[in-house]
Amino acid sequence: MGSLLEIDGLEVTFATESGVVPAVSGVSLAIDRGEMVALVGESGSGKSVTALAVLRLLPEPPARVAAGRILFDGIDLLRLDEEAMRRLRGRRIGMVFQEPMTSLNPLLSIGRQLTEAMVEHLGLGPGEAARRAVALLKAVGIPDPKGRLRQYPHQLSGGMRQRVMIAIALSCEPDLVIADEPTTALDVTIQAQILEVMQGLCARLGVALLLITHNLAIVARYAHRVNVMYAGRLVESGEAVALYRRPAHPYTVGLLESVPRLDRPRGAPLEPIPGNPPDPAALPAGCAFRPRCRLARPHCGERVPGPVEVEPGHRSACFEYRRLLAETPA
Amino acid sequence: MSRYLLRRTIGALVVMWAVATLVFFMLRIVPGDPVGAMLFDAGDAEAVEALRRKLGLDQPIWVQYGKWFWAVLQGDLGNSIYGSRVPVSQLVMEALPRTLSLAGLAFLLAILIAVPAGLIAATKRNSAADHAVTLFAFLGLSMPDFWVGILLIIVFAANLQWLPAIGYVPLSEGFWPWLSHLLLPAVAVGTAFSAIIARMIRSAMLEVLRTDYVRVARAKGLPRAVVIFRHAFPNALVPVVTVIGIAFALLMAGAVVVENVFAIKGLGRVLIQGILNRDYPVVQGAILVVSAIFVFSNLLVDLLYAVIDPRIRYA
Numbered sequence A: 001m002g003s004l005l006e007i008d009g010l011e012v013t014f015a016t017e018s019g020v021v022p023a024v025s026g027v028s029l030a031i032d033r034g035e036m037v038a039l040v041g042e043s044g045s046g047k048s049v050t051a052l053a054v055l056r057l058l059p060e061p062p063a064r065v066a067a068g069r070i071l072f073d074g075i076d077l078l079r080l081d082e083e084a085m086r087r088l089r090g091r092r093i094g095m096v097f098q099e100p101m102t103s104l105n106p107l108l109s110i111g112r113q114l115t116e117a118m119v120e121h122l123g124l125g126p127g128e129a130a131r132r133a134v135a136l137l138k139a140v141g142i143p144d145p146k147g148r149l150r151q152y153p154h155q156l157s158g159g160m161r162q163r164v165m166i167a168i169a170l171s172c173e174p175d176l177v178i179a180d181e182p183t184t185a186l187d188v189t190i191q192a193q194i195l196e197v198m199q200g201l202c203a204r205l206g207v208a209l210l211l212i213t214h215n216l217a218i219v220a221r222y223a224h225r226v227n228v229m230y231a232g233r234l235v236e237s238g239e240a241v242a243l244y245r246r247p248a249h250p251y252t253v254g255l256l257e258s259v260p261r262l263d264r265p266r267g268a269p270l271e272p273i274p275g276n277p278p279d280p281a282a283l284p285a286g287c288a289f290r291p292r293c294r295l296a297r298p299h300c301g302e303r304v305p306g307p308v309e310v311e312p313g314h315r316s317a318c319f320e321y322r323r324l325l326a327e328t329p330a
Numbered sequence B: 001m002s003r004y005l006l007r008r009t010i011g012a013l014v015v016m017w018a019v020a021t022l023v024f025f026m027l028r029i030v031p032g033d034p035v036g037a038m039l040f041d042a043g044d045a046e047a048v049e050a051l052r053r054k055l056g057l058d059q060p061i062w063v064q065y066g067k068w069f070w071a072v073l074q075g076d077l078g079n080s081i082y083g084s085r086v087p088v089s090q091l092v093m094e095a096l097p098r099t100l101s102l103a104g105l106a107f108l109l110a111i112l113i114a115v116p117a118g119l120i121a122a123t124k125r126n127s128a129a130d131h132a133v134t135l136f137a138f139l140g141l142s143m144p145d146f147w148v149g150i151l152l153i154i155v156f157a158a159n160l161q162w163l164p165a166i167g168y169v170p171l172s173e174g175f176w177p178w179l180s181h182l183l184l185p186a187v188a189v190g191t192a193f194s195a196i197i198a199r200m201i202r203s204a205m206l207e208v209l210r211t212d213y214v215r216v217a218r219a220k221g222l223p224r225a226v227v228i229f230r231h232a233f234p235n236a237l238v239p240v241v242t243v244i245g246i247a248f249a250l251l252m253a254g255a256v257v258v259e260n261v262f263a264i265k266g267l268g269r270v271l272i273q274g275i276l277n278r279d280y281p282v283v284q285g286a287i288l289v290v291s292a293i294f295v296f297s298n299l300l301v302d303l304l305y306a307v308i309d310p311r312i313r314y315a
């Protein structure tokens, strides 16, 4: 029995002025039905590109899926014809984007934007679609849902708009929702509310969720499994609990130390990872994290480390993971 | 919505008043005395004085202005100071349908060509069709409209003899006679306008197609036609509509010039005749009417804005 979504060895390149740049290299991950999976990494690590590749919404060109396979419920998405892919988008895979302020069409009413996927995919009439739209808006916690249908995006706050986007993504009861940094653009105070609503609804409806974020602190509460990306590659993946307790890649350790955590004393110093992510057009030889890594050895610059199972279901792409694990007793 | 429209209407009225005032005073500041032009012997001081009195030119200028403005408010644009002293309003009302027909048809043709051209160019970027549109736009913008008019006359009227070269037939005498006389001048007037709009639509569409909400529309699995015509195109229209308002003035100006090429006795003819004769009531009247059309079309654009964009409707 396969997973709901299986990404296998995905490679995406961009044709730029400075040549062909790898944005995603050899990323593999899987999501089961109803599962919450996180994809974590700094800006530019290739999270959005991975998500867009699944929906086949990458701007091609300049983007090109150079290798890999994406299976969704057994369907090979990369070989699907465009019409079949279109009928799958929104119907079986919903997507929530990062920017609620620009994700809604300023000229169309909320009602129109919320119902159009249901009308298109489920063949609902306007009355039935409007009824379901009201229920959806209520479910995502929008007060006076009936009145909202007639409103326009500029009349809603960012948080409200993102709730609308979540309602849109869930409107056709998809099997999977991909949420690409759904709260990054929002006020800290409403971030948690939005995530709570999204996670709660997905759990209730049995919808699998791929949550993309650069904030590892968020992940602990909402994801079963975590995938950490760095410079277009997966550097660590595993169950959220295991990965938190015993991170097996120095980059993950760095991420954990740079965010506030509930399981550490308050006021413990936050330490950002020194240095910056590499320019994808000029990746260092070998492990891309080596220039910023405190564990780096000369051999790290010779080959790109592949994923190694450090414990069941927990993989790390680091040659030196043993030294790391030795620091944190099991 | 109604407050927005009220504001715009008041604004339009203020502009009209300012234009009227400007026209009145400008004609009195520029050198060239109509009385001198009217009399063969400007040396006859008594005759000059009599005529000035008759035309009211002996009164203080602000009295002249007040009287004139009051008359204009009542639709009285004065009389031509020549010959049988035809009322200016009559001259203008005869000429107006011709110019409006010409500008209107030019507008319609231009939009009918520009919208599909711009859309195709944007959605099939870098295709042969896109390059063809770019070339057309470049040519359209570089050729003066009267020159296009002359070219059209040479090809379609003189050589092929498909369409009449000159003149105007009112719509009341049949649709085809009316259209056939207007087609060539309308193409001449509308070409540059069409080129501008096609390019604007192309670049506005390219920009809109990159927006987040268009990506969301695609992520919803909407058919391509819905994404383009429901989500992208109306948004691309917002900046274009502004330019249409401005470009309509260009169209009117073009009509005034091209009328002369095609010997259509429109507002342009009236205006030029008036200027040559120093017939200032005629010049005033013609400019006033052209300005009114311009201001009114801009008001229409503002209205159109409100129809397209809820941010304005609910502001």
Ligand SMILES: Nc1ncnc2c1ncn2[C@@H]1O[C@H](COP(=O)(O)OP(=O)(O)OP(=O)(O)O)[C@@H](O)[C@H]1O
Residues within 6 Å of the ligand: A014, A015, A016, A021, A022, A023, A041, A042, A043, A044, A045, A046, A047, A048, A049, A050, A059, A062, A181, A214, A280
């Ligand atoms: N349109 C594009 N043209 C060229 N390169 C691109 C383009 N989009 C993405 N890339 C490349 O892909 C890399 C990964 O981008 P991606 O948007 O997936 O990052 P991300 O992890 O989502 O970051 P963020 O947290 O900022 O959203 C970028 O570093 C960039 O090199």
Ligand SMILES: [Mg+2]
Residues within 6 Å of the ligand: A047, A048, A049, A180, A181
């Ligand atoms: Mg991103």
